[in-house]
Amino acid sequence: MDVCTVFSLKYNSQNIPIAIVMYDIMCQYGVNFVTRVQEYQFLDLPFKVEVRKGIGLFHVHGHEEKCFAQFAPSFVRGMGQVDGEIVETLWAPLTSDKSYMA
Numbered sequence: 189m190d191v192c193t194v195f196s197l198k199y200n201s202q203n204i205p206i207a208i209v210m211y212d213i214m215c216q217y218g219v220n221f222v223t224r225v226q227e228y229q230f231l232d233l234p235f236k237v238e239v240r241k242g243i244g245l246f247h248v249h250g251h252e253e254k255c256f257a258q259f260a261p262s263f264v265r266g267m268g269q270v271d272g273e274i275v276e277t278l279w280a281p282l283t284s285d286k287s288y289m290a
Contacts, residue, residue: 194231194232197209202235205238206237206266207238207239208240208241208242208264208266209221209239209242210241210242210244212244213243214243215243215251215259218239218241221239221241240264240266241264242259242264242267243259244261245260245262
């Protein structure tokens with residue numbers, strides 16, 4: 189996951205001051221994200237970027253109460269009005285065959 193996140197941040201995003209990363213379990217995954225990237229010799233953030241973390245609105249309600257205030261998109265500064273669940277909302281229109289999800 190760290191590799192995917194870092195390479196996504198590197199793609200066409202030179203000198204952006206803030207990056208918002210959403211993940212269903214960001215309360216666990218995001219704890220040491222920057223430290224892991226700094227310590228791993230093959231990963232680096234190519235510029236000084238503030239990484240703001242969030243959990244999509246559908247998933248954050250299944251977490252502890254403290255996660256809601258800290259990670260819900262409604263409360264993350266700069267996130268705007270998003271639900272953070274775009275991937276899930278695209279599943280139905282992209283495929284009519286649901287048998288693989290059973």
